[in-house]
Amino acid sequence: MVMGKLQVAPGDDAAAGAVVKAEEISLLVDGELEVEHIERVCTRLRDGASVTTWVCYHTIGDALRGSSAIMPGFAARFATRLGEEPTVLAPPRRGPAPAAMAWAAAATVAAVSIVGWVAMTTLPMGDGTLPAALATARQAATVRAADTRPVVNNEYLLVHQEYSPTTAIQGARPYLRAVAATDPDARP
Amino acid sequence: MAGFVSVGCRTGLVVASLVAVPAVYGQDAAAWLQRAAGAARSLNYVGTIVYEHGGRVETSRLVHLLESGSEFEKLTNLDGPAREVIRNNDLVRCYYPDAKIIRIEPRSFRNAFPSLLPQQLNALAAHYFFRKGELARIAGLETQAFIFEPKDGLRYGHKFWADIASGLLLKARLLNEKFEPIEQFAFTDIQIGVKLDRELVKPPFSSLPTGWQVRESPPGEVQPQETGWVVKDLPAGFAKVVEGFRTLRGKSAPVAHLVFSDGLVAVSVFVEPVPPTPQPVGLSQQGGINVYSRQLDDYLVTVLGEAPGATVRQIAYSVAHR
Numbered sequence: 001m002v003m004g005k006l007q008v009a010p011g012d013d014a015a016a017g018a019v020v021k022a023e024e025i026s027l028l029v030d031g032e033l034e035v036e037h038i039e040r041v042c043t044r045l046r047d048g049a050s051v052t053t054w055v056c057y058h059t060i061g062d063a064l065r066g067s068s069a070i071m072p073g074f075a076a077r078f079a080t081r082l083g084e085e086p087t088v089l090a091p092p093r094r095g096p097a098p099a100a101m102a103w104a105a106a107a108t109v110a111a112v113s114i115v116g117w118v119a120m121t122t123l124p125m126g127d128g129t130l131p132a133a134l135a136t137a138r139q140a141a142t143v144r145a146a147d148t149r150p151v152v153n154n155e156y157l158l159v160h161q162e163y164s165p166t167t168a169i170q171g172a173r174p175y176l177r178a179v180a181a182t183d184p185d186a187r188p
Numbered sequence: 189m190a191g192f193v194s195v196g197c198r199t200g201l202v203v204a205s206l207v208a209v210p211a212v213y214g215q216d217a218a219a220w221l222q223r224a225a226g227a228a229r230s231l232n233y234v235g236t237i238v239y240e241h242g243g244r245v246e247t248s249r250l251v252h253l254l255e256s257g258s259e260f261e262k263l264t265n266l267d268g269p270a271r272e273v274i275r276n277n278d279l280v281r282c283y284y285p286d287a288k289i290i291r292i293e294p295r296s297f298r299n300a301f302p303s304l305l306p307q308q309l310n311a312l313a314a315h316y317f318f319r320k321g322e323l324a325r326i327a328g329l330e331t332q333a334f335i336f337e338p339k340d341g342l343r344y345g346h347k348f349w350a351d352i353a354s355g356l357l358l359k360a361r362l363l364n365e366k367f368e369p370i371e372q373f374a375f376t377d378i379q380i381g382v383k384l385d386r387e388l389v390k391p392p393f394s395s396l397p398t399g400w401q402v403r404e405s406p407p408g409e410v411q412p413q414e415t416g417w418v419v420k421d422l423p424a425g426f427a428k429v430v431e432g433f434r435t436l437r438g439k440s441a442p443v444a445h446l447v448f449s450d451g452l453v454a455v456s457v458f459v460e461p462v463p464p465t466p467q468p469v470g471l472s473q474q475g476g477i478n479v480y481s482r483q484l485d486d487y488l489v490t491v492l493g494e495a496p497g498a499t500v501r502q503i504a505y506s507v508a509h510r
Contacts, residue, residue: 155405155436157477158293160456160492163429163447165221 020044022053029057217318218309220334223355224348230254231354234388235327235378236266241371241475253384260389274391283392290396292404312451315339315425316346324349326358327375336452341365342423342499343450344476354380362476362494371476406435414510415444417459421506423499425450439463448503455493455503462488471497480504 024041027033033041045054232253239246247266252259261275269286282291312318321333331349338345345363350356359374396402410432426448433442444459467488469481479492480500484507491504 155438156456156458156479156490156492157474159434159436159445160447160454160477163449163456164454164494165449165452 020047020050020053025050025053026057029054217312217316217334217336220348220350220355224350224357227351227354227356228252229259231356231380232382232384233356233378233380234382234384235375238374238376239372239475240369240374242473247376251384251388253386253389255386260386262389272392274389276389281391285392288397288400290400290402292402294405309451311425311427311449312336315343315450316452321347323352327378329353329358329378329380331358338365340424341496342425342502343453343495344370346452349374351380356380364496403437405437410434410445415446415459416510417444417446417457418508418510419446419448419457419503419506420508421502422448423450423495423502426455426503429454453494455491455495455500457503457507458490458492459484459487459507460490462486471501473497484508 020041024033024037025045028038028041044050234251235249237248237250239248245267249262249264249266251262254260259275259277261273263273265271269284271285272283274281274283278294280291280293282293284291316336316338319335319337321335324331324333326349330352332352333347333349335348336346345367347361347363348357349359351358356378358378360372361369362371364370410430411434412430412432415431415433427450429447429449431446432444434445435442439460441461444457446457448455448457462483467481469483472479472481476494477492478495478497478500479490480497480503481488481490482504483489489504489507491500491507493500
């Protein structure tokens with residue numbers, strides 16, 4: 001996929017040069033990253049791969065929570081728009097108070113979210129290309145979502161129930177499973 | 189625990205004398221099951237069922253009536269879209285107003301318990317401890333709890349609460365190896381043996397409203413025959429109940445279907461040619477049902493049943509060409 005060229009804040013080359021670990025991005029997205037690492041991770045989030053990872057984790061999170069699916073080409077548009085934004089992050093100076101760092105992180109996330117929101121609402125849709133990384137993220141999300149909201153083959157399930165001895169003692173019980181299904185498209 | 193003896197070994201004179209004990213056990217367990225199955229089919233009842241699984245709770249209204257030897261049943265879910273399932277004997281209609289779809293399913297419900305075979309009774313006794321539990325009040329009625337506790341990790345535990353007066357199950361719970369509930373059905377209110385009007389089991393409409401689709405499933409009867417598939421490493425206690433091919437909606441080719449039962453639950457094995465669209469493989473779960481899918485050569489093997497994931501997985505991996 002093509003990512004927009006991202007600027008690196010002057011005076012922060014050493015920090016920005018290193019790639020952020022995916023685990024750190026995951027922790028950041030989940031709000032579990034330790035305070036002392038937040039600013040470092042946020043600062044380095046400007047390289048293309050890290051941004052993609054960051055978007056991926058949000059996509060996974062959305063899928064697991066059952067939020068709306070992300071639009072095709074979102075990551076590419078997002079990266080382009082982000083590339084066009086002026087760099088707002090300042091290089092770290094004297095160690096700021098933890099609260100300040102948390103604010104900085106919140107501000108970064110807010111800024112990025114707004115960019116994403118703008119990208120999603122203002123750019124034309126339907127370029128039809130789903131970046132490979134996003135596709136992978138979606139797949140991963142689908143697999144993980146299967147743990148919580150599985151798509152069991154309903155045809156098989158109903159046929160199976162005919163033979164289940166426990167069905168016999170509980171009458172309509174198999175159909176409780178059918179009508180309880182949350183996804184109508186998966187059921188009928 | 190009543191101290192029943194396993195009949196895992198069936199040879200020798202000593203064992204022969206022990207078999208008598210589980211036979212009594214089996215009859216006691218079977219008596220409860222048969223009474224519950226009979227009550228579920230023959231009584232009129234109306235009530236609210238709460239179905240809990242995986243941290244979710246769904247509430248449904250159930251009406252069941254027997255009129256002139258014909259069985260009518262209507263299930264309406266009370267949460268979310270007003271989906272309804274209406275059954276008249278072997279014909280099941282599912283109404284999905286959210287999708288504007290009616291599914292029509294010919295289903296023959298084999299009422300397994302009234303005709304428990306001796307080997308099924310033996311399997312029950314060999315693989316579950318049966319015991320009576322507490323007396324409990326459920327939906328305002330006095331119930332007797334009874335428990336099937338698995339003797340190995342290949343099956344789940346079951347706890348049932350039966351209405352003492354009628355035998356109808358008012359609550360059923362599936363338990364994992366830690367004796368934690370996986371899935372539970374319970375009536376929160378119920379009237380049993382009341383006169384019910386046919387109006388109560390009427391479909392939501394008599395003629396199809398515009399925009400609705402009907403999806404009719406082909407007759408689901410299995411033609412018993414060898415399918416060319418075999419399960420080589422069947423978990424202890426499971427025996428084959430049926431084997432054959434069946435035509436299923438959405439499947440271009442007939443699907444091989446083998447059913448195995450340990451007397452209390454069944455596990456189904458489905459084998460079909462690999463479909464053109466990729467199917468999820470691996471383990472998934474819906475309430476108390478575990479499903480394991482894997483590809484075997486050019487076939488997709490799907491195993492599902494009310495058994496632990498390890499059990500369906502073991503079966504899935506031991507499916508082979510005969």
